[in-house]
Amino acid sequence: MLGAAGRPLTALGSRLLHTSRGVLSSVELSKWSQVDATRLSASEPAQLKNLGKKKKPLRFQGEWVSTEKTMPIVDPMNGEVFIHVPDTQVSEIEPFVSSLRSVAKSGLHNPLKNPERYLLYGRVSRDAAAALARPEIAEHFARLIQRVAPKSYAQAMGEVNVTRIFLENFSGDQVRFLARSFANPGDHPGQQSAGYRWPYGPVGLIAPFNFPLEIPALQMMGALYMGNKPVVHADHKVAIVLDEFVRLLHACGMPAADVDVLHGRGPTMNEVLLRGAPRSTLFTGSKRVAEKLSVDLHGKVFLEDAGFDWKILGPDVQALDYVAWQCDQDAYACSGQKCSAQSILFMHENWAKAGLEDALRQRAARRSLEDLTIGPVLSWTTEAIQAHVRDLLRIPGARVAFGGEALTGHTIPERYAAIQPTAVFVPLEAALEPEHFDTVTREVFGPFQVLTEYSDATLPRVLEACERMDAHLTAAVVSNDLPFLQHVLANTVNGTTYAGIRGRTTGAPQNHWFGPANDPRGAGIGTPEAIRLVWSTHREIIHDVGPVPAPGVQS
Numbered sequence: 059m060l061g062a063a064g065r066p067l068t069a070l071g072s073r074l075l076h077t078s079r080g081v082l083s084s085v086e087l088s089k090w091s092q093v094d095a096t097r098l099s100a101s102e103p104a105q106l107k108n109l110g111k112k113k114k115p116l117r118f119q120g121e122w123v124s125t126e127k128t129m130p131i132v133d134p135m136n137g138e139v140f141i142h143v144p145d146t147q148v149s150e151i152e153p154f155v156s157s158l159r160s161v162a163k164s165g166l167h168n169p170l171k172n173p174e175r176y177l178l179y180g181r182v183s184r185d186a187a188a189a190l191a192r193p194e195i196a197e198h199f200a201r202l203i204q205r206v207a208p209k210s211y212a213q214a215m216g217e218v219n220v221t222r223i224f225l226e227n228f229s230g231d232q233v234r235f236l237a238r239s240f241a242n243p244g245d246h247p248g249q250q251s252a253g254y255r256w257p258y259g260p261v262g263l264i265a266p267f268n269f270p271l272e273i274p275a276l277q278m279m280g281a282l283y284m285g286n287k288p289v290v291h292a293d294h295k296v297a298i299v300l301d302e303f304v305r306l307l308h309a310c311g312m313p314a315a316d317v318d319v320l321h322g323r324g325p326t327m328n329e330v331l332l333r334g335a336p337r338s339t340l341f342t343g344s345k346r347v348a349e350k351l352s353v354d355l356h357g358k359v360f361l362e363d364a365g366f367d368w369k370i371l372g373p374d375v376q377a378l379d380y381v382a383w384q385c386d387q388d389a390y391a392c393s394g395q396k397c398s399a400q401s402i403l404f405m406h407e408n409w410a411k412a413g414l415e416d417a418l419r420q421r422a423a424r425r426s427l428e429d430l431t432i433g434p435v436l437s438w439t440t441e442a443i444q445a446h447v448r449d450l451l452r453i454p455g456a457r458v459a460f461g462g463e464a465l466t467g468h469t470i471p472e473r474y475a476a477i478q479p480t481a482v483f484v485p486l487e488a489a490l491e492p493e494h495f496d497t498v499t500r501e502v503f504g505p506f507q508v509l510t511e512y513s514d515a516t517l518p519r520v521l522e523a524c525e526r527m528d529a530h531l532t533a534a535v536v537s538n539d540l541p542f543l544q545h546v547l548a549n550t551v552n553g554t555t556y557a558g559i560r561g562r563t564t565g566a567p568q569n570h571w572f573g574p575a576n577d578p579r580g581a582g583i584g585t586p587e588a589i590r591l592v593w594s595t596h597r598e599i600i601h602d603v604g605p606v607p608a609p610g611v612q613s
């Protein structure tokens with residue numbers, strides 16, 4: 059295990075420390091952090107632990123617990139083992155199961171029980187936000203994210219900023235306001251119906267590798283705000299970031315027993331959920347696992363799964379450089395490993411004639427391994443992406459627009475893909491053929507997109523393509539032509555759709571809803587509405603206390 063990183067406070071950090079009358083001194087990095095992101099290596103590997111109940115004595119909760127086995131995590135940039143994560147065995151999950159089973163369905167708090175805990179979480183959020191505003195702590199998380207899920211510094215720091223502002227948003231009384239109820243007058247004196255947001259009690263939370271901080275942090279806080287006790291599992295490759303965030307929350311006053319953290323393999327978490335029977339589970343990850351959990355947990359799930367995200371460029375060509383830049387960001391930032399990444403670009407022929415494809419090629423060519431604007435792809439191999447390109451090239455008229463070659467001059471291990479930003483052009487009519495459509499609309503979680511072209515006359519075919527897709531996460535209609543916007547928006551369904559000449563598919567901040575639509579299991583993240591939907595359920599209490607009617611008047 060590495061020693062804590064005790065770097066000097068900058069001017070901003072010291073100011074925050076003073077203005078908070080000492081409250082924040084407990085969150086100094088050296089007080090809670092277990093790792094120094096800049097030193098993680100084969101010679102100084104990190105060693106994680108689970109957070110939960112000790113097997114004996116069972117009454118102690120909120121303990122960091124070692125497991126019998128660990129699994130080695132390799133540095134995605136050079137293949138060296140630099141982290142050891144608990145490889146929790148099914149024989150070791152009993153404490154997590156009994157922890158879930160010990161939580162009342164009415165939760166740790168609800169509007170009628172322990173309401174002071176809403177205020178507690180307002181304070182925890184306030185202090186955690188202030189901690190993340192300290193440059194050395196923000197830097198710590200950004201560098202840690204970069205080490206395990208290589209992305210540019212700007213993208214990694216973006217995650218930290220979104221998390222900080224989210225926590226600022228839910229400081230003070232805002233957690234209490236999340237659980238706002240309402241009342242309607244009844245039919246007679248003494249009667250009144252009140253609608254409450256009620257917790258589920260024991261809940262599960264599973265997060266993927268691509269946003270190691272933002273996804274687990276925002277969802278976990280939402281679960282806690284509404285009064286649930288979550289067992290949280292993050293992808294083993296990046297779990298170190300969640301681990302550090304939970305330690306920061308403890309330093310900010312979160313009770314140690316409020317969250318259990320299960321490290322290890324997905325199927326082990328699956329078993330915990332099967333045996334522990336949480337009342338609801340939020341899963342963010344692939345469609346395959348989402349569908350499995352949906353069946354295993356009898357539909358008691360909220361899902362943020364695969365995205366095949368489209369962008370339609372309307373007939374009005376303007377701001378070509380800007381639009382090309384945004385398209386490049388949407389398709390290739392984080393090496394395309396965003397569920398919101400632009401998967402298919404429908405270009406109106408006016409954009410094609412204006413030279414958009416060339417502009418995209420030039421933008422993509424600027425990406426480099428050195429600043430991680432292109433980097434390792436953690437869930438595909440180079441060969442698998444190239445095989446997908448070959449599949450697409452069998453479609454009549456398809457061609458590689460740019461990219462497709464393996465990156466060279468690096469030490470990225472073979473289990474991960476390292477490939478140029480790639481685009482394959484497929485003619486619209488051919489893409490719509492039943493025998494090609496599934497290949498064209500397959501999500502590649504890497505720096506890859508399909509390009510196609512349409513005209514005014516073939517716009518209905520574009521809308522048909524959007525209708526036939528299955529995963530309705532993000533979309534963009536890039537146009538300031540209002541009738542065009544209106545027509546496309548009226549006939550499509552994606553949960554997070556950007557409309558206008560600055561439309562994008564990625565870069566969702568904390569200030570608007572992000573999530574899929576057109577599936578009753580669809581979850582959301584970030585906003586009060588998302589938190590209420592995913593982490594609380596409606597309860598109506600009808601007060602009817604009398605006076606009872608006089609004898610003989612029963613209605």
Ligand SMILES: NC(=O)c1ccc[n+]([C@@H]2O[C@H](COP(=O)([O-])OP(=O)(O)OC[C@H]3O[C@@H](n4cnc5c(N)ncnc54)[C@H](O)[C@@H]3O)[C@@H](O)[C@H]2O)c1
Nearest residue numbers: 265266267292293324328343344347362363364365397437
């Ligand atoms: N919609 C969204 O908000 C969103 C956000 C990020 C990623 N994603 C999607 O996630 C996918 C990429 O992530 P991934 O490859 O890590 O996905 P994945 O489904 O392989 O893994 C996601 C998480 O599920 C866990 N897991 C695996 N099998 C499990 C099981 N049987 N039971 C319980 N947990 C299990 C993993 O350990 C990991 O923590 C892409 O399809 C992407 O679009 C979606």
